[in-house]
Amino acid sequence: MRKHVRAVRDGVEDTVFPHSDRVPKTPASMIGERLGEMARRTGHSYYLLAAFPRGDRAGFAVNCLATNWPQEIIDFYEDADLFYCCKLVNRLKRSVMPVFCDKAPFESTAANQENPGLVKLFRTHGLKNTFAFTLHDADLRQYIFAFSGDRAKASRDEAMAQVFLAMEFLEMFSQDYPVERPSESLSNREIECLRWSAAGKSSEEIAIILDLSSHTVVGYLKSAMRKLDSVNRMQAVARAFRYRLL
Structure with missing residues (x-):
């Protein structure tokens, strides 16, 4: 308990x-x-x-x-x-x-x-x-x-x-009661990728929107998931909202 x-x-x-x-x-x-x-x-x-x-x-x-x-x-x-x-x-x-x-x-x-x-x-x-x-x-x-x-x-x-x-x-x-924050600060690109992911876009679609390769987008999302201590994109997006990053 x-x-x-x-x-x-x-x-x-x-x-x-x-x-x-x-x-x-x-x-x-x-x-x-x-x-x-x-x-x-x-x-x-x-x-x-x-x-x-x-x-x-x-x-x-x-x-x-x-x-x-x-x-x-x-x-x-x-x-x-x-x-x-x-x-x-x-x-x-x-x-x-x-x-x-x-x-x-x-x-x-x-x-x-x-x-x-x-x-x-x-x-x-x-x-x-x-x-x-x-x-x-x-x-x-x-x-x-x-x-x-x-x-x-x-x-x-x-x-x-x-x-x-x-x-x-x-x-x-x-x-x-201190404001909750992730253990590491997220980069602007990581937040951009999470924001588009929250809008329902796939890695390939985000890559086109941000003029990046899909491999790079996946890398940003994985990095964001790690910093937010999340096991998947959905949880990362939820925590980003909770931390008021999106």
Whole structure:
């Protein structure tokens, strides 16, 4: 199981997940205190801060940055691997507005993946209703803020205030999470070849467009794949998009 840092504050444990590319400089207790304050302002008991799941970073463990969820739920949800396809994330993909979910928001959208045990576990610990929204920081990294408890839907003014507090939080703490970059810089030609590959062009077609030999194009693409630690062109293109190279 992935290691994480837990800090006890007012009898409640906050969990911050350190990654090789997402190691927070700010103490876990400070991050948890700020997020805890935001949760309490709207009468919620729990908070979750996560990177928005995308491409080859879809799981809960790799995206969860900080939460005060009970450890039992964290362990269960890491194993269930439902975060990227849960109802809450699905709704946030289709709206720029905050959403309120009162019916198993962290359960999968697929009928064949419904898990009554998971729903019961969340409700047993008091995560009945969830208010959530997405924000991006100055580097355009997208985050999910989710606040859970048993309170009813927040008013418009409460929701607006909560979103603004989250913006202030990102302004203060997002610098703790460095921008993801490939291990080596890609050349302009490598990026050009990836861009045309993303457009569906074959090596031969890219060679004609860029006035190169197909052998040279293949060489550029292989070099780009190596630098992006990818096993094929599709994965290289996905990672190039994630690194905002395309």
